Amino acid sequence: MPSLENCFTPFKTDISGISIPEKFTFPIFYEPHELSLIATRELQEYLEQPQNWQHNFWNEKTGAGEAAGKMFGVLVVQNEKGELGYLSAFSGQIDGTMDIHPFVPAAYVEDFDKSYCDGQFKEFTKLSHQVTTLEQTPEYITALNHLQKLKEEALILLETQRKKHKLQSRELKAQLKQSSKTLDEQELKQLKALQHQQHLNQKFLYREYEIYLLEKQQPFQVIVDQYQSQMEALTTQRRQQSLDLQDWIFKQYDLLNANGERKNVLEIFNELNLGAPPASTGDCAAPKLLQYAFAKALKPIALAEFWWGKSSKSQIRKHKQFYPACRSKCEPILGHMLQGLDVEDNPLLINPGLNKTMEVIYEDEAIIIVNKPEEFLSVPGKTIKDSVYSRLKELYPDATGPILVHRLDMSTSGILVATKNLEYYHFIQEQFINRTISKRYVALLSGVLENNEGMIELPLRVDLDNRPTQLVCYEYGKSARTKYQVLERREKETLVHFYPITGRTHQLRVHAAHASGLNAPIVGDDLYGTATNRLHLHAEFIKFIHPITHKAVSFKAPAPF
Structure with missing residues (x-):
């Protein structure tokens, strides 16, 4: 060093x-x-x-x-x-x-022993090579191929046998149904006993056939198990040595x-x-x-x-x-x-909603519609309790609700829906689950878009190293789809409507900023773009079926930018 x-x-x-x-x-x-x-x-x-x-x-x-x-x-x-x-x-x-x-x-x-690490990595390589050698052994490959072939054949043969027995059972049932019209009670009882015995015989023969097919596989299974047991032991040894080395390395970061x-x-x-x-x-x-x-x-x-x-x-x-x-x-x-x-x-740890006004734009016996300000929590956080939910509880202390049906990111402003009891909550929540709710957002993007409209499809998952930011991940991500439409092009910015088909965390922000999306971050996005006075994303419009009237209702809160 x-x-x-x-x-x-x-x-x-x-x-x-x-x-x-x-x-x-x-x-x-x-x-x-x-x-x-x-x-x-x-x-x-x-x-x-x-x-x-x-x-x-x-x-x-x-x-x-x-x-x-x-x-x-x-x-x-x-x-x-x-x-x-x-x-x-x-x-x-x-x-x-x-x-x-x-x-x-x-x-x-300073006295970090790099030679120790190098020695451990050589040991890992050696163990991996031993596993590869076992995987490539002709005896193992031959046994594995035979075993896989016999298993595939057994599946086909057993399925054929099941279909044969199923057909026989149908024929026996049909025979019993037909005979019940002509046979007396004793004869019918004897026929049912005979059919039951035939059914037991079928199950016995099927099991015997299954054992016979397994016995054909057994010699190859023994060889495969022996090799795979050795490979598993080597892999376990390598994994444990890797964990031990990782702990040793972490201790060197004094x-x-x-x-x-x-x-x-x-x-x-x-x-x-x-x-x-x-x-x-x-x-x-x-x-x-x-x-x-x-x-x-x-x-x-x-x-x-x-x-x-x-x-x-x-x-x-x-x-x-x-x-x-x-x-x-x-x-x-x-x-x-x-x-x-x-x-x-x-x-x-500082309450961003301090001195912010939360406007209730509609209320009836079932629902409450709120226009949430930007930089204001939808629900209480770990350290900050001031939120849409907590303020609604203060406004309606005697109600069994209010219950927020959905949420908005803290930085996003716009319409939130709450209900006054659990029954109404479930009624509207089901519409969210079934994606029958109509939602529209307004966003100001940093960049000028070429297309007038389109669909963004980028699967998302949380960045485990840097929560709550999201990653585009085609292997483990959840499907995320957003429709967009250009409203206005400015010198270096574009005003758009977003129509989220799914509702993933930070979906609109990532779909706007990612190179495979619009490659134009939302203005003011401190996570995926550049911070300004605020995130220019606003939930402008929502439409759903009212839980009491069962008629469509819609609400709009114009964007403040």
């Missing part, structure tokens, strides 16, 4: 007139400080220069592997002389290494905080009862930067992370766009590493 070399980069830009922030950046939700913006610009100028890296950030045709962007970070720091500069880092590896000057090195201990205290990744996750840390925890830019700063007695001032290059096919990442630290890997360990620093308040 190379020692911690000097990665402190002085500012090229004159920053003498810029004040140092009073508190350090809250890394999960932030607006970059001016110093972070300058450091980012200088780093990006460096990245635009030719480098000796083979990593392909952009074009799949460069011959350097499939294009893949990467998260970079800057940490503005102050050295012991009081001088300001910044540190740079990238998440993960570039060209198979974490140690590329002037970027800070990996966050694991992370510092501003108080000089150390905890490894495994300790942090165990203390928080979070289970096993995700793979590569500790390799993101933010923990690398803080670890280096604390180890070199540099005072952290401000942090920012941005994406550089092409987005992955599942995520939505924009070149040069700032992004917060990830939730699953970074949030737990940054909770430890930031101890001792005066950090900005967590804006996610």
